[in-house]
Amino acid sequence: MLLKAQEIDKSFGITHALDHVTIEIGKGDVMGLIGENGSGKSTFSSIISGIQKADSGTIVWKGQEFRPQSMVEAQVRGISIVVQEMGTVPGISVAQNIFLGNEKDFRKGLNISRKTMTRKAAELLARVGMEWVDPEEPIDRLSFEDRKLVEIARALYGSPDLFIFDETTTALSQKGRDVVYKIVEEYRQENKAVLFISHDLDELIHVSTKVTVLRDGKMVAVLGKSEMSPEKIKELMVGRKITEEYYRTDYKAEYGDEVVLRAKHLTAGSVLEDFSMELHKGEILGIGGLTDCGMHDLGKALFGLIKPLTGSVTVLPQNRQVKNAYFAIRNKIGYVPKNRDQEALDMNASIRDNITLPSLGLLTRWHMISKKKEKQFAADAIKSLRIKCSSDMQLCKSLSGGNKQKVSVAKWLGNRSKIYIFDCPTRGIDVIVKAALYQLMVQLKAQGKSIVMISEELTELIGMCDRIMILKDGKLSGTFERSKELTDHMLIQKMV
Numbered sequence: 001m002l003l004k005a006q007e008i009d010k011s012f013g014i015t016h017a018l019d020h021v022t023i024e025i026g027k028g029d030v031m032g033l034i035g036e037n038g039s040g041k042s043t044f045s046s047i048i049s050g051i052q053k054a055d056s057g058t059i060v061w062k063g064q065e066f067r068p069q070s071m072v073e074a075q076v077r078g079i080s081i082v083v084q085e086m087g088t089v090p091g092i093s094v095a096q097n098i099f100l101g102n103e104k105d106f107r108k109g110l111n112i113s114r115k116t117m118t119r120k121a122a123e124l125l126a127r128v129g130m131e132w133v134d135p136e137e138p139i140d141r142l143s144f145e146d147r148k149l150v151e152i153a154r155a156l157y158g159s160p161d162l163f164i165f166d167e168t169t170t171a172l173s174q175k176g177r178d179v180v181y182k183i184v185e186e187y188r189q190e191n192k193a194v195l196f197i198s199h200d201l202d203e204l205i206h207v208s209t210k211v212t213v214l215r216d217g218k219m220v221a222v223l224g225k226s227e228m229s230p231e232k233i234k235e236l237m238v239g240r241k242i243t244e245e246y247y248r249t250d251y252k253a254e255y256g257d258e259v260v261l262r263a264k265h266l267t268a269g270s271v272l273e274d275f276s277m278e279l280h281k282g283e284i285l286g287i288g289g290l291t292d293c294g295m296h297d298l299g300k301a302l303f304g305l306i307k308p309l310t311g312s313v314t315v316l317p318q319n320r321q322v323k324n325a326y327f328a329i330r331n332k333i334g335y336v337p338k339n340r341d342q343e344a345l346d347m348n349a350s351i352r353d354n355i356t357l358p359s360l361g362l363l364t365r366w367h368m369i370s371k372k373k374e375k376q377f378a379a380d381a382i383k384s385l386r387i388k389c390s391s392d393m394q395l396c397k398s399l400s401g402g403n404k405q406k407v408s409v410a411k412w413l414g415n416r417s418k419i420y421i422f423d424c425p426t427r428g429i430d431v432i433v434k435a436a437l438y439q440l441m442v443q444l445k446a447q448g449k450s451i452v453m454i455s456e457e458l459t460e461l462i463g464m465c466d467r468i469m470i471l472k473d474g475k476l477s478g479t480f481e482r483s484k485e486l487t488d489h490m491l492i493q494k495m496v
């Protein structure tokens with residue numbers, strides 16, 4: 001046995017995040033950890049990795065009592081974590097990020113040897129497939145995904161015996177995911193251990209040798225390899241059988257002739273070039289590709305957040321150009337960005353304020369905001385997406401990752417938008433709410449609303465969209481109509 005976490009208990013005010021949880025991880029285990037959003041996965045992993053302290057309970061690590069005072073201490077003793085949220089520090093270099101807190105290891109007399117640090121950083125970067133990055137370059141120049149890989153490089157430093165991935169793969173595209181899978185496999189073979197958190201059940205079942213299920217902060221089951229199935233895991237997660245449909249059940253592309261949003265010869269952001277598209281009334285239009293193919297910039301351009309260099313985005317029937325986000329909101333366009341921590345929410349504001357912000361116009365009475373309407377509005381959103389919170393006044397920064405994502409989606413649902421630009425809308429959302437969100441998209445479609453769904457999950461695109469446009473290096477490389485015959489493979493061929 002490597003780790004014995006016994007009776008771990010943790011509360012945040014009235015929220016009982018962990019209720020006497022006991023988890024044991026042995027050598028060679030890849031322990032999957034699953035549970036609904038807000039069930040306590042990140043809280044548990046942050047306690048064993050020194051980020052926060054338990055209220056009670058004991059941790060025994062390699063036979064000795066273990067009370068890490070910080071993430072650095074846990075890492076020195078052999079437990080490393082890649083946290084769920086963005087874990088790099090802006091304004092410093094890649095190498096400084098990798099060795100944050102461990103600079104003393106590079107001390108030479110009174111100074112820190114930058115040369116040794118750079119060399120060691122280059123070695124670690126190579127292990128995560130980033131040999132092309134200069135360790136001295138500022139971290140801010142790297143993309144969201146590449147910064148996540150830098151965090152993996154940091155966690156690898158010191159060769160920990162227990163490696164924790166807290167929903168790391170959802171932040172990565174296939175190449176990055178393969179880096180994670182390779183590390184997991186190495187760890188298993190070297191008889192070390194991994195704690196692996198992911199809402200992707202197929203992935204979880206594939207990589208884990210055991211799976212622990214949490215429900216409402218309680219440990220409800222540990223499954224061995226032969227007992228794992230998506231149905232069983234879902235049932236244990238919520239405590240009842242799940243029969244709801246997942247994706248759309250029809251296989252026909254069906255939408256109106258009327259065009260509601262048009263991009264014409266759009267060149268914007270760093271790679272998107274000469275891209276044209278028409279979104280129809282009642283259509284779910286998928287946009288797919290590798291993460292740097294320009295699709296995320298496309299989302300921003302459609303919502304007026306970045307100005308086209310050439311070309312245009314117009315809303316119809318008025319045929320007016322989307323000049324900025326204010327115009328977009330006024331014209332009933334909603335937008336869920338991929339980067340929820342930096343772009344989607346005001347983390348220091350409450351759930352209620354975040355959700356009502358784009359809808360305040362609907363919530364006024366005699367030119368004043370009606371508190372009653374505002375409260376009801378937030379309550380409806382919290383209920384429809386099962387946002388787990390202590391009250392609607394809870395600050396967004398203290399929500400679990402998936403619940404933040406739900407707030408980011410919820411704020412557009414109530415404001416009667418007609419066009420939704422969803423960039424990776426289901427990132428970090430548990431399978432149960434994911435199904436609910438897909439059903440909601442079907443309802444929006446039936447009401448004649450239109451959705452652009454930008455996604456890195458091919459199964460989601462195939463499962464939900466009427467049409468799928470694939471981008472490659474900023475240019476359109478293929479368009480697919482909804483059909484039963486469509487496969488991942490056909491899309492991938494156009495992506496690479």
Ligand SMILES: Nc1ncnc2c1ncn2[C@@H]1O[C@H](COP(=O)(O)OP(=O)(O)OP(=O)(O)O)[C@@H](O)[C@H]1O
Pocket residue numbers: 012015016017035036037038039040041042043044084388389398399400401402403428430
């Ligand atoms: N600092 C905090 N203040 C208040 N509540 C908190 C804080 N941190 C976590 N919580 C609450 O504790 C509960 C468990 O959160 P945790 O982040 O562990 O969930 P999770 O299982 O990781 O969920 P997800 O799948 O969404 O990442 C949630 O209800 C969350 O709102």
Ligand SMILES: [Mg+2]
Pocket residue numbers: 041042043084166400401402
């Ligand atoms: Mg979490």
